Amino acid sequence: MQMQEMEARIRAKATELLQAGTVGCVIGYERATDGKTARPLFVYGADSVDRLMYDQTCVHNLAKYLLNRKDKATAIVAKPCDSRTINLLVSEKQIARDKVYVIGTTCRGMVDAVWDAVGTKPQDRCLRCVSPVPVVYD
Template sequence: MEVIDEIKAKARALLENGQVECVIGYGLGSLKVRPAFAYTPAEVERFVWNSNCNQNLVNYLNDKKDRKVAIVAKPCDVRAINVLIHESQVKRENVYIIGMACPGMEWQGQPEARCRHCDQRVPVMYDVLIGQAPNVSVTPDDYADVAALEAMSSEERLAFWAREFDRCIRCYACRQACFGCYCFECVAEQLDPQWVGIAIDLPEKQLFHIMRAYHLAGRCVGCQECERVCPMGLPLSLLNRKIAKEVAELFGGYRAGADAAVAPPLATFRKEDDLE
């Protein structure tokens, strides 16, 4: 059976036997692959599976709290589910994971860089696994982009980021697309007290992006949804990758969502921790 037929068969069965009320998967849109929500077995017919299923759909679980749903999830997406479970946003028993063995995704006609370096082709957790892990040679991530950033002087780095952040229009697509940005009221929009003004100006943009990156420290799974949705082409994942690298170095190779049993380091406090 083709992979897509397996997805459809599983989704139909879950809806038919009432195990879930909705299956979140990928469908064919007007211009691209887009999220598809199937509430009936018939609606499963619109599902697709191909190398353009980049989007991390886990974000939508935040809208379906306490509902029984199934979700089509790649290995990186499953790590995001793990983060949400750790943070008590999602209950494991409410989510049926249709885990996908991932061949790697493409973006704008090219294989995604993150996929070329991805050594995790099978999700760390699933209720059903669909597809075969591809036999591809993986080049380990050398973090060359982060190294280039680190090689800059602090003045150069500030100028680099100021130039990038200056293009931001504060549309918040990055935040809204992020599974980890589920706050009811974002600090960037809170009025009382107001931490970030409404100005669409460099200081506010800078504050927002740096704050968001810090809020994702040890939580970002590297799905790069933020960067793909940005209409202004900001290199947002560079910021997240820098922090992920730091977290890995500081906390014994920790990778967000990789292991359901390991508590996130930045959500853990032990008395003997070195506070430096």
């Protein structure tokens, strides 16, 4: 699946979940102010869903932000490595699985970003990745 198609699916699912009231927040990525890299984004209304993006610069593991939303229904865009973190947080009872809607994405590797430049070389951790598919998703 192409990144643009994945981004469109993420936006559609986020809109659906927010409009239905299934979740109060979607944690995903937006383009950073440098215009090259991605940064975490918290979307609370369907009118902001168009800010969500997904490409090879989405390097941050967003699962850590679930710890701040333990008692609130939240959706999260999760790469395979993020989904493994979510599984660990659930197994350690740090988050409740029924409060988390996982928008799983496939991943062919994220690029190394060195300060103000985005490289083409994959991150070292991506070279050792065991699966390009999330282990948990909804």
